[in-house]
Amino acid sequence: MKSNKVKGINLKSECFAFITSAVAVLALLAFALAPAAIASSEGDVRTTVENVFQSLKNKNYEALYESLPSGSRSRITRDRFTSSLRRAQDNYELSRLDVGNIRVAGDFAVADTVLYGRLLKPVSLEGKIVVQQYLVREAGKWKVATGDKATIQKFLSANPSFARKFSIRPPRIFVKKDNSWIEFVPPKRGQ
Numbered sequence: 001m002k003s004n005k006v007k008g009i010n011l012k013s014e015c016f017a018f019i020t021s022a023v024a025v026l027a028l029l030a031f032a033l034a035p036a037a038i039a040s041s042e043g044d045v046r047t048t049v050e051n052v053f054q055s056l057k058n059k060n061y062e063a064l065y066e067s068l069p070s071g072s073r074s075r076i077t078r079d080r081f082t083s084s085l086r087r088a089q090d091n092y093e094l095s096r097l098d099v100g101n102i103r104v105a106g107d108f109a110v111a112d113t114v115l116y117g118r119l120l121k122p123v124s125l126e127g128k129i130v131v132q133q134y135l136v137r138e139a140g141k142w143k144v145a146t147g148d149k150a151t152i153q154k155f156l157s158a159n160p161s162f163a164r165k166f167s168i169r170p171p172r173i174f175v176k177k178d179n180s181w182i183e184f185v186p187p188k189r190g191q
Helices: 011-057 061-066 070-075 078-091 149-158 160-165
Strands: 092-105 108-119 125-138 141-144 172-177 180-184
Touching (some): 011 108, 078 092, 149 160
Antiparallel strands (some): 108 125, 125 141
C-alpha cells in the first residue's frame, strides 16, 4: 500500500490545509471585492446611459442601434430604426442628462434619469422627461432596453423580488411655464 507521506510530510493533511486556506482566501476576496463589483456594475450602467444620451444628442443613430438588446434589434432593422429617429430629429433638441439612483440585479439594471431639452415643433417649449432607463447585460455589455416592453416584462416576471423592491414607474413629462415645471399629461386616445 502506498504511503501518503513524502519525506516526513503527511500529504492528506497538507492538501486539506492548502484547500482550506485557499477556500478561506477566496471567500475573503469575494467578500472584500463584492462592493467593488457592485460599484463597477453601477459605474458601467451609468457610463452606458450617458453614452446612449450623447449618441442621441449628437444624432449618432447607428451607435444607438448597437446599444439595443439583441431581441430589440431582431424586431427592427437598423435602417428603419435610424430613419424613424431622423424623421423626429428636427422636433427636439436635447441639452443634458441627470443620472440618479442605479439598481443592478444580475444582468438587469434600472437607472433613474432626467433628460432635459427643448421641444422645437410645433411650439418651442423647455421640457424634461423623468424616466427610468432599463438595461440588460448581453455578452458582458450593458444594452438599453427602455422602450422594449417585452424584454422588461420578461425580466420582471422572472424576478418578482426585484419588481417588488424597486417600483417601476412610467415616464413623466414636464414643461417649463413661468419658471416652474408643470407636468404634461397627454390626452387619452379616443377622447
